[in-house]
Amino acid sequence: MTSISPEAPLLEVEGLRVSFATQRGLVEAVRGVSFAMGREKLGIVGESGSGKSTIGRALMRLVPSPGVVTGQKLKVGGKDVLSANERDLQGLRGGKIAMIMQDPKFSLNPVMRIGTQIEEAIRMHRRVTRKAARAHAMEALLAVRISNPERVYHCFPHELSGGMGQRAMIAMMLSTQPDVLIADEPTSALDVTVQAQVLAILDDLVSRRGMGLIMISHDLELVASFCDRVLVMYAGRIVETLEASALSRAVHPYTRGLIACLPRLSEASSRLQTMQRDPAWSQV
Amino acid sequence: MRLLRPILAFLASIILTLLGLLAVTFVIGRVIPIDPVLAVVGDRASPQTYAAARAAMGFDLPLYQQFLIYLKNVLSGNFGQSTLTGRPVLEDIKAFFPATIELSSVAIVVGVGLGVPLGVLAGVRSGRWPDHLVRLFGLVGYSAPVFWLGLVGLLIFYAKLDWVGGPGRLDIYYDGLIEPRTGLLLLDSLLAGDTEVFWNAVSHIVLPASILAWYSMAYLSRMTRSFVMAEMKQEYVMTARIKGMSECRVIWRHVMGNVAVPLVTVVALSYGGLLEGSILTETVFAWPGLGRYITESLFNADMNAVLGGTIVVGVCYILLNLLSDLVYRLLDPRAHAA
Numbered sequence: 001m002t003s004i005s006p007e008a009p010l011l012e013v014e015g016l017r018v019s020f021a022t023q024r025g026l027v028e029a030v031r032g033v034s035f036a037m038g039r040e041k042l043g044i045v046g047e048s049g050s051g052k053s054t055i056g057r058a059l060m061r062l063v064p065s066p067g068v069v070t071g072q073k074l075k076v077g078g079k080d081v082l083s084a085n086e087r088d089l090q091g092l093r094g095g096k097i098a099m100i101m102q103d104p105k106f107s108l109n110p111v112m113r114i115g116t117q118i119e120e121a122i123r124m125h126r127r128v129t130r131k132a133a134r135a136h137a138m139e140a141l142l143a144v145r146i147s148n149p150e151r152v153y154h155c156f157p158h159e160l161s162g163g164m165g166q167r168a169m170i171a172m173m174l175s176t177q178p179d180v181l182i183a184d185e186p187t188s189a190l191d192v193t194v195q196a197q198v199l200a201i202l203d204d205l206v207s208r209r210g211m212g213l214i215m216i217s218h219d220l221e222l223v224a225s226f227c228d229r230v231l232v233m234y235a236g237r238i239v240e241t242l243e244a245s246a247l248s249r250a251v252h253p254y255t256r257g258l259i260a261c262l263p264r265l266s267e268a269s270s271r272l273q274t275m276q277r278d279p280a281w282s283q284v
Numbered sequence: 285m286r287l288l289r290p291i292l293a294f295l296a297s298i299i300l301t302l303l304g305l306l307a308v309t310f311v312i313g314r315v316i317p318i319d320p321v322l323a324v325v326g327d328r329a330s331p332q333t334y335a336a337a338r339a340a341m342g343f344d345l346p347l348y349q350q351f352l353i354y355l356k357n358v359l360s361g362n363f364g365q366s367t368l369t370g371r372p373v374l375e376d377i378k379a380f381f382p383a384t385i386e387l388s389s390v391a392i393v394v395g396v397g398l399g400v401p402l403g404v405l406a407g408v409r410s411g412r413w414p415d416h417l418v419r420l421f422g423l424v425g426y427s428a429p430v431f432w433l434g435l436v437g438l439l440i441f442y443a444k445l446d447w448v449g450g451p452g453r454l455d456i457y458y459d460g461l462i463e464p465r466t467g468l469l470l471l472d473s474l475l476a477g478d479t480e481v482f483w484n485a486v487s488h489i490v491l492p493a494s495i496l497a498w499y500s501m502a503y504l505s506r507m508t509r510s511f512v513m514a515e516m517k518q519e520y521v522m523t524a525r526i527k528g529m530s531e532c533r534v535i536w537r538h539v540m541g542n543v544a545v546p547l548v549t550v551v552a553l554s555y556g557g558l559l560e561g562s563i564l565t566e567t568v569f570a571w572p573g574l575g576r577y578i579t580e581s582l583f584n585a586d587m588n589a590v591l592g593g594t595i596v597v598g599v600c601y602i603l604l605n606l607l608s609d610l611v612y613r614l615l616d617p618r619a620h621a622a
Contacts, residue, residue: 062525086530094528106519111541111616120537121527156617173526 009036010179010212011059011097014073018051018058021066029054029067031236037180041206041213043223043244045258046233052216055233056182059214060093077179095125098173099182103189104165108157114141115153118172125176140171144201163194167201174205180212188217199226220247220258232258235282254281294609298602305598309591310354314347318585323367363592368584373592376577381596382467383453384566384573388558390470390493395500396551402501403508404543408535410513418509422502433495434568441491449488451570458484492569496562500554507550511543518542545616552608560597 018030030051035042046052058069061081074081077096084092101107109117118137122128128136134153141149144167157165166186173181183202187195203226206213217223223230224247232240232255240252250256260273313320321338329337338344342353357364363373406418441448449455453469458481462472470489473482515521516539524534563575570576574593581589613619 060526062522090528090530092528093526099526101519101523103519107523109520109524109538109541110618111545112538120529124528158618169523176527 008078009038009075010077011035011037011214012073012075013059014071016055016058016069016071016074018054018063018067018069021068029236030058033233033236033238035231035238035241037212037214037229039210039212040229041203041215041227043215043217043227043230044233045217045220045223045230047218050233051236052218052233053184056099056184056214056216059180059182060097060099061089062093091125094121094173094176094178096178097180097182098176098178099184100166100169100173100186102185104157104160104162104169105189107169108165110157112156113153114155114157114160114168118153118168118175121172122175136175137171140175141168143174143205144168144171146171161194162190163198166190166194166198170198170202170205174209177209178211180214181206182214182216184216185218186215187222188219221262237282239281252281253278294606298606301602302599305595305602306355306358307351309594309598310351312594313354313587313591314350316587318587320587323585323587358595363595364588366581366586366589368581368586368589373589376589377574377592377596378467380572380577381574382464383469383571384559384562384575386468386470387489387493387496387562387565387571387573388555390489391496391558391562392500392551392555394493394497395504395554398497399501399504400508400547403505404512404535404540406505407509407512407516410509415509418505422505425498425502426506430495430499430564431568433498434492434565437491437495438568448491449484451488451568453485453488453572454481455484455488492562492565492571496558496565500558503554504547504550508543508547511546512539515539515542541615545612548611548615549608552604556601556604559600 013036014034016030016033017028020027020029033051033055044052044055054063054067057063058067059074059076059081061069061084063069069082071082076092079088079092079096081089081092108114115134115137118140119130119133122133122136126133137153138149141152146152146164146167152160152164152168157168160168166189170186186202187198190198199222202213205211213227215223215227220230224244227244230242230244230247231238232242232250232252234254240250240255242250242255247255247259250259254275254277257273257275261275263272321334321341321343324341325334325337342350345353361374363377365371366373366376369376402418402421406415409415438450442450462469462476462478462481465472465475469485470482473479473485512535521534521538524538525531529537560575562571562573563579565571566573566576567579574596578590578593581587581593
């Protein structure tokens with residue numbers, strides 16, 4: 001694993017656009033997004049359809065067809081993703097940048113053992129023997145605080161709980177030691193108590209390994225408490241970038257609206273706030 | 285112990301299915317307007333002879349007793365005598381069935397070998413020209429009548445081009461040269477080390493097997509296509525891509541691992557369909573198989589032979605189902621829990 005110098009940004013994105021040619025015309029899911037990130041935890045929040053998940057996939061050039069990714073610049077660890085060929089992309093995926101998805105029930109292959117799936121990821125990126133790959137897989141399972149890796153290694157996905165499945169997923173995606181990890185709603189399919197455990201494991205591993213993490217979520221409070229910096233997206237564009245601690249000082253009316261919509265236990269109120277949208281927000 | 289219960293449940297279901305099959309064949313044997321006694325004694329027999337034969341054949345007993353006797357006979361392998369060949373039906377089936385097995389097996393191997401990869405291609409490239417091409421090719425195989433394809437095939441490749449052997453399993457001067465051991469000519473000739481007979485048998489089986497294979501390929505490629513399309517939308521496919529796998533490996537390792545589960549059942553049923561449904565092909569190609577045996581027996585009111593053949597085909601179906609169920613359990617870990 002070649003590591004890049006700590007001061008260089010892990011990810012540089014400029015003018016990223018993702019569009020889908022549909023029968024009802026061109027749909028632009030992402031409309032000119034620019035940001036850079038280092039070894040930090042970056043949150044991307046927005047409502048459904050704001051383009052936040054599409055950004056995650058675009059960074060790996062895994063937008064499903066007929067989606068088209070364009071932009072001025074898209075670099076992962078200094079490597080240009082936009083001009084990379086399929087072979088380079090395969091080295092990049094998993095090797096430099098990886099992603100965990102929402103629900104381990106669907107994102108793990110149901111007919112393959114957990115251990116096999118992790119080993120496969122390792123052997124994609126490193127020339128190691130079966131035995132060494134197995135040892136690495138066990139380490140990865142231990143790292144996500146699975147106390148009995150031997151058992152989980154031989155399990156099929158349906159034999160694990162949601163929390164265990166998501167830990168196995170994290171183990172698999174970190175087993176190749178990528179520099180950037182994208183977590184696309186990693187806990188929204190889990191119980192609240194399990195959410196906290198999984199987030200703690202994720203937080204611990206990411207900071208210990210000095211990786212960059214992109215946390216995609218619709219949960220503003222969760223992102224604010226977990227990340228260093230938050231990008232707020234609306235209709236395919238970033239409307240505001242905030243330090244997570246400065247969430248209360250948000251200026252954009254959409255962000256303020258989102259915060260206002262959150263129900264609070266401490267305040268009695270008869271009616272929840274709803275968003276008053278301004279068409280001007282989605283104008284370029 | 286955990287495995288014992290499903291196996292017992294399985295056996296019970298097989299026995300019930302088998303009983304149902306025998307009941308159906310028994311009822312068919314009684315309700316069709318063919319008098320089995322008359323078929324034996326002939327229509328000029330005296331009433332006394334007729335009554336004696338009727339009693340000897342057990343037709344004067346109550347129906348449930350007849351059924352029990354029928355059960356006992358069938359289970360001990362006694363399907364009765366064939367009035368057409370004058371031999372025990374079981375002997376006839378032993379002689380005819382291997383020809384059908386041979387034809388169907390070659391057809392299913394070719395059908396799977398072509399149908400599955402083409403179905404994967406069509407599923408992955410769905411909506412684009414490889415998909416349209418595969419579907420068109422399949423549509424022709426699926427919709428053109430088998431007997432027509434057979435006749436046209438014989439006309440072109442046998443009569444005009446002389447690339448393949450004609451009807452029958454062998455040229456007439458090779459007949460009876462090979463000691464039947466398995467009854468499968470391709471295998472027997474190889475076992476005997478007679479390559480000349482082997483190649484002659486190959487030249488005869490190519491055309492009928494291709495036509496049956498085309499039919500099953502059409503079906504299998506369609507099913508594979510839709511299974512692949514459904515699996516490609518699953519999230520674990522994205523996971524495999526995120527790991528950095530090439531599209532080829534994603535498809536053959538991850539997608540096909542999941543597609544194989546339902547596909548096994550489809551292949552088994554398709555094979556079962558070939559075993560019973562090659563009657564037209566066997567007729568066109570004068571193939572001395574079970575389908576032709578049953579048809580000819582039916583035309584000659586030889587009910588013992590028809591029912592015996594039907595039971596054999598039915599048992600094959602049940603066994604294939606059983607086999608596909610077992611393989612299904614092996615391929616899908618989730619099936620263990622259920």
